[in-house]
Amino acid sequence: MKTRLVLEVLALLLAAVSAWANGEPTGEFGEGGSLVPITVERAQIEVVNEKLSVDFPSPVSVWTYSDPPRAIIRAEYNLRVTSTSPVNLDIGFPIAPVDVYSKNTPNSKKTSAKITLDGKALPYKFLTDVDLQKPIIKAWLAELSGQLRDHPEVLQQANAIRKTSGISKEGAEQLAKWLSENTASKELRTEFLRAVATGMLEATTTDWDEDMDIRDGNSLQYAMKWFNPYREIVNLDELLNQRWDHEELLLDPRSGQLYRPGTLGPGHFGVFSFSISLTPKASHKLVVEYKQQLGWEWGNIWGLRYIMTPARRWDYWGDTLIEIRFPKGWQNVATRPTAKKIGRSKGMELYRIKMGRPVENLYVSAIPAAKKTQIQQDRRAPKSKTKQ
DSSP states (O other): OHHHHHHHHHTTOOOEEEEOBTTBOOEEOOEEEOOEEOSGGGGGEEEEEEEEEEEOOOOOSEEETTBOOEEEEEEEEEEEEOOSSOEEEEEEEEEEOOSTTSOOOTTSGGGOEEEEETTEEOOOEEEEHHHHHHHHHHHHHHHHHHHHHTSHHHHHHHHHHHHHHOSSHHHHHHHHHHHHHHSSOTTSOHHHHHHHHHHHHHTTOSOTTTTGGGOOHHHHHHHHHHHOTTOOOOOHHHHHHHHTTOOOOEEOTTTOOEEOOSSEEEOOOEEEEEEEEEOTTOEEEEEEEEEEEOEEETTTEEEEEEEOGGGGGSSOEEEEEEEEEEOTTEEEEEEESOOEEEEEETTEEEEEEEESSOOSOEEEEEEESSSOOEEEOOTTSOOOOOOO
16 A cells, blocks of 8 residues: 555656767756655654755766766755654655666666665666556556446447457557447548547556556547537646656756756656655654756756655755765856855865755756867667657
8 A cells, every 4th residue: 555655646757868969969958856755744844954065076088878977965954753653654755867778777886876864775766757657547548448438339439349359559449430430420531530539449448557568648528528618638748847847957057047858758757756754753864865867958958856845845944955066077166056166175165055944946057168078879869760
């Protein structure tokens, strides 16, 4: 039940990465995330303060798709429990992109973290963007399944066609033809009716985990709209972006403006999900450490976006301290909100931001002082694509 709850709420996540032009990427989006409470018991926990550190890597002259530069992220949260009884809380911690040019490998070195509570390691699961979308698709399947049960003649025909043709183009065309001839669907466009039929076929199975990769959210929505013309069709990507205040943006260190690095398309997003058990009327320290792949642009801008706004989901949030360090070799350092240059720390230039509850997300970017970096092809490099 707990895993299901985490998935249902974490389904609000999505990110975008990777862009193409003349056969090569023109830019990529890099994003990390803040602590996101999932269960309602968060009201019994106060975030006394957060200490976030971002350590940029040294500039590189050559890098590969399978091993791009990564920043070291460490987020420390001091929590105070106000409840007189133990509190259990499910947590989500987003990160993107994730192994963009090959299959996701959950809990691999590239999607791994060190998560501790009061110094003790916590187990976690890494959920990919596909994992996060499944609960929404399942909810749509359940809604459409109920509509089909209310129309037994349509359900009977859909079941019969699925048994003989499966979820296929041929099956969709057969069901679309039947709908056109036997229901008030003659005036509907053929393309729309075929999508409606595809959604109906997808909802006829009783095992929704089977072949989940063939589920088409749009087809399910079109089918539901066929039953209920007033149902609004939503863009799943946009829905998730809005709910999580996600935007595919990097900070231009020269102009100070936020912009989209190239023409981005859907990519891989993930989240570290874990649970914590807290002692009543006590203080606890939660630490999340991981390496965040940097976003980049051909103009040789490197940066990342760190989601801070989930802080508003906590009933109480105290102070926030952000420290960003750059080793030698970086210039045009920029942050948003604006950071104050302090001096040197750990042999790197230190920038600091102090605030209360974050009301905007964090952007960090810089330009290598040396010549532009080069991408070295490797086995995970994407196949060349021609600009359309």
